[in-house]
Amino acid sequence: MAIYGYARVSTTDQDLTIQRKALDAAGCEIIREEKVSGTSRQGRVELKTLLEFLRDGDTLVVTRLDRLARSMDDLSSIARELHSKGVALKATEQPVDTGTAAGKAFFQMLGVFAEFETNLRKERQLEGIAKAKADGVYKGRKASIDVNEVKRMRNEEGKGATEIARALGIARTSVYRLLESS
Template structure:
């Protein structure tokens, strides 16, 4: 029966040290870390590795539930998968322990609040973008593809979309989109 720690932050400029220390002090034998969004399980390879590795009687430990999932659906999927494997989930900073009825109930409440917080943040962001657009301030993300270079490669060098895409390291569909605009 091993205790595995999982630490996550959302952006590359955030630090995992405090989570790692907390998990180590809580008795984690192995700690996996990653810098990825918690709104989805997509691209979270360290979590996937841990989930595949867990055996009956093992415990997955996090500092807080929002480090594991920001969506109640993902959280429920993870807990269901842990239950199927015969493993438990615990949090160091919250009274979450899926081996107890109270811990399971508290986990569900925390999951709802984590998703609620994510939805509020998204709403505020969309409101800010709408306001900026209305004021003519918001221009969106800067183009990552140099449209002039795409046209130059076609017009001056006579290259086709496939070769342009290869040279610039972009998708062929992006080349077509620029040339048709």
């Protein structure tokens, strides 16, 4: 029966030191770390390795549940996987211990709140983008093709789509699209 730790931050410029120290203090023998978003399980190689390695009687320790997953679906999926292997889940900063009934209930509540927080953040981001678009601040990426030059080469020089594309270093389909839209 071993105690394993899992630490995660979302971006490469964030630091894992605080989580690492807390997991060491919790008695973790091995700590797996990664710097990747927790919104899904994709790309989380260290978590995958850890979940494959854990055995009956082991304990997985995280500092907070949001380090393990950001959606209730992912959190529940991981919890089910751990439970089926006989692995307990504990959090150092939250009263979570899936080995007890109260710990399981608190685990579920925290998971719901973590997902709620993620959804609120997405809504605020979309509201901000909509406001920026309405204010004329957010206009998207600047056009990379000079439409007037494409038209000039076609009308004044009589060049075809292939010649225009080669001269401007763009795809022929882009030339066709521009010529058809005018």
